[in-house]
Amino acid sequence: MRASDRPEHRNPARHAQDAAPGADLAAQLGLVARGNATAFEAVYEQVGPSVLGLVRSVIRDPAQSEEVAQDVLLEVWRTAFKFDTSRGSAIAWIMTLAHRRAVDRVRSVQKESERERRTAAADIPYDEVTEAVESRLDRERVRRCLGSLTELQRESVTLAYYGGYTYGQVATLLGIPTGTVKTRMRDALIRLRDCLGVAG
C-alpha cells in the first residue's frame, strides 16, 4: 500500500475547456463566485501569467513575487462575487487587485528600510522593465502605444505602473515638480487608453 503520486486527477486543462468552451473571463468569474473550481482553473489559465508578470515587474524578487501573485489569485477565488461587470472588465478588476497588492508589498517593505529604498531609487530599473515588456510579442501594441507618448509621460507611467513608485517618488526620480507628474500620468493614461482602443 505504498502511497504514490497517482494520475487520479486527469489533465485539469481539459476540464477547463470542457466546462467553458469560449466563455469569457467575466462569465468564468461568475462561476468562480459560486465555488466552481474548474472555472477558477480556466481563470488561472487566462490571467495567471499576467498576474505573476505584473507582480514580478513591481516586486522583482522571484520568490516574493510568487507569494504575492498566489495571494492575488486566491483573492480572486475568495472574492469573485465582488466583481461587477458594470464597473469594468474582468481583466481590469484582476489586474487592479494584482497591482495594488504588489505595490502594497513593496511599500510596506520600504517603510521598514527607508535607507534601502533610497539606494534602490538611485538606480532605477525602469529601462530593464521596459526592455522586458518590449521583448514580448503580443505586446507590440502596448509598445507602440507607449512609444506614442512623450518621453516624460512614458517615464512617468513606466516608473509608476511597472516600477510601483508613487508620483512623489517619480517626481524626485525625474527631477520635475509633483504637479507636472500628476498631470503627465493622467494625460499618458488617457492617451494609452485611446491608443489601445479600450473603452474608446
Add this chain to the structure above:
Amino acid sequence: MNGIKLSARIRPWRRGAGSDEHTLAGAYAMDALSAPDRTAFERHLAGCEDCEQEIASLREATARLAAATAVTPPPGFKERVLAAAVITRQEAPAEGGAGAPAAGNRAARTPAAPGPVSWLRWMARQGWRVRLAAAAGATVTVAVLAAAVAFGLANGSMRQQLDQAQSSSQQIAAVLTAQDAVMRTGAVFGGGTATIVMSHSRHALVFTAAGLRALPSSRGYELWLVGPAGDRPVGMLHAGSHGMTGPVIASGLRQGDRLILTAEPAGGSTRPDMPMMLDVVL
C-alpha cells in the same frame, strides 16, 4: 475587453476634470498615491461619479499594460494556486439578491457560503480526488469557526479551540503554499484514501483522509512519523463530518521519514502497533 460596452457608458473624461484633486486620477489608477493621498482621493471619488468612470476606463488601459508583462510561471505554481484555493473558504456576498454586491464592500466572512459539501461532491465527480480530501479539512475548520461565532465566543474553551483552529489553519496554509509542497495519495488498509501534502522546507505535512473505516469506540486511528530520528506520534485522528478526517498537521518532519497510520487504543500508544494501515515514504 468590454470596450464597446464601456464606451457607451463612459462620458468624456474632460467633464470630470476641473478640480485640482482630479488630476490625481491617473496616479490613482496606477496606485501611485501614497497611503494618505489615496485615502484623501478616495474621499473625493465617493462624491464624483465621473471620476469613478474615468478611473474605470483608465484601468482598462493599465490592465493592457499588465498583460504585456505576462511570464511563464515556474513549474508547480499553478498546482500550488489551485491546491490553496481548494482549502480556502470563499467570502460570501451580503444578502439581498441581485445587484447586491456593492462596490468595494469588505464583505464579512459570514458562514452562509457556497455549500462546501455539495461543492466537494461536485469536485469528486470532476475527478479532483486528490484535492477533495484537503478541502474537507477546510470544512472542519470552518465548522469550528462557525460554532465559535454561534457561541459568541463567550466560552473560554471555545475561544481556545478557535485559536487552535486558526493557528492550525495558518500552519496548514504555510505547508500548502510552500515552494516545495508535494502531494501524495494512498489507499488506507481497510478502506479510505489518505492525502498528504508535505513540505520539507517547512518541516511539516498536512494529512487528510476520506472514507476511513469506522473503528470500535475503544480504538482510534493514530498517525506517526517514523524514521532515522525515531518514532514520533503525531496524534490521534478525530473523525470529521461526512466521512472526512483531518486536516492534521504533523510538524518536525525530517528527511527519511515515513508517515504511518495505525489503529491504537483510544487513548493513544507510545509506539505504533502493527498492522500499519498506511505507510507512506515521504
